[in-house]
Amino acid sequence: MKLYDGGRAPNPRRVRIFFAEKGIPLPELVPIDIGKKEHRTPEFTRINPSQRLPVLLLEDGTALAETIAICRYIEGLHPAPALFGGAPKEAALIEMWNRRIELGLFSAVSAVFRHGHPAMAELEEQVPEWAEASREQIDDHLMLLDLQLGANRFVCGDGLTVADITAGIAIDFMKPSRIPLPEDFANIRRWHGELSARPSWKV
């Protein structure tokens, strides 16, 4: 297996953290420099026509794209610890929270970065109005996460799941997106401090 990696970009990091939380070594990394548009070359487009990172290339030549699809594949090969849950209800609640955060907070922070950050002007057809509208929604998304973390050690209960990885990455991504985390989200701060201290978070 080879992992086409995108360095500091949040989705490649989500996959590397997932491997680390599973306790399994990373496959051979193939670095792709997004800043140099290496994800838009004809060679890479043949691997992933969506021109996105990361991609896991399997031994049989199958190119597996989409962060969560890669994580699920790894979970299928290495079921423990179960980061997507076990029984139907537990698995569904983890899926719900992973999606709530991904389609809510993570998506809004990404929109602020991609459509608002000067460094992205080269890479995106920026729509500054969309960056602004997304920025205005972030507090609502943070509030939902903070409430959940007020009642739970991790997003879905006592143990870390893929929903924590997605949420932690979204909070981390606020920094380069120049979005401050308001002081009053104390539950997010407590949980994010705990996440950041885990060995997986250094990958």
Next chain:
Amino acid sequence: MKLYDGGRAPNPRRVRIFFAEKGIPLPELVPIDIGKKEHRTPEFTRINPSQRLPVLLLEDGTALAETIAICRYIEGLHPAPALFGGAPKEAALIEMWNRRIELGLFSAVSAVFRHGHPAMAELEEQVPEWAEASREQIDDHLMLLDLQLGANRFVCGDGLTVADITAGIAIDFMKPSRIPLPEDFANIRRWHGELSARPSWKV
């Protein structure tokens, strides 16, 4: 179980089609009128703080939101036919395509509708520039789907999966979003005709 339903909206319909493809009866439906903002009432917000439909309310009071989380729960209770796949690689490829279509085509069509359709002005803080930018990306997303359907009867091979339901709903949603499907996407037209003739598509 009760299903809080949103009528013609695409995500509630995705869940109803999923039930039909599983061959299991729908739970009791609780109609929520999005046009009348019934999904924003305090009562409904207690059920789903994200104020979105559909929601599956379980017997123990758990409110399960997010379309794909609901579908996975149903798949957990009724494994056959396996609409999310079985073996790790197959399940990962279905997840990849479901996400590619959901985060690509479906998301772009939704943005055109929500941010561009006059009927949505009451419900959304519309960003017309985002509707326009999303509209411009739709042909690329359609091209990717058409290529895949040129090589496969269904999105992920010979059998229908959740990725077909997401993709079919996205194509259907182009009509109220006033986005024509160009004539030259013949593979999409062939497949969409086949989907639309299935009994599940009438729900």
